[in-house]
Amino acid sequence: MSPREIKAAMVLAGVSLTRIARELGVSKGFVSQVVSGHRRTLRVQKAISASIGRFVEEVFPTEAGSVRPPAKQA
Numbered sequence: 018m019s020p021r022e023i024k025a026a027m028v029l030a031g032v033s034l035t036r037i038a039r040e041l042g043v044s045k046g047f048v049s050q051v052v053s054g055h056r057r058t059l060r061v062q063k064a065i066s067a068s069i070g071r072f073v074e075e076v077f078p079t080e081a082g083s084v085r086p087p088a089k090q091a
Contacts, residue, residue: 018076020053026069037064 018026027033034052038045041064050056052065059073066073 018071018078023052023065023069023076026071027065030069032068037061037068040064 034045034048038048041048041061043061047056048061048065051058051061057077062073062077066076069076
């Protein structure tokens with residue numbers, strides 16, 4: 018989905034960038050960067066996708082599978 022389509026789906030679902038940011042403990046700007054494709058983090062992508070009732074692969078198809086999970090701390 019394009020950033021415009023993601024934002025439109027969020028509006029239809031009644032979900033805001035601020036709400037997702039608050040739930041994840043990140044900034045609204047960070048979530049916005051993920052929506053626009055400037056940042057990639059699977060955790061935020063999953064939250065955005067879930068908020069609009071879609072699979073992450075549908076919302077972020079080019080990134081699906083290319084986002085590495087956070088490294089485990091020893």
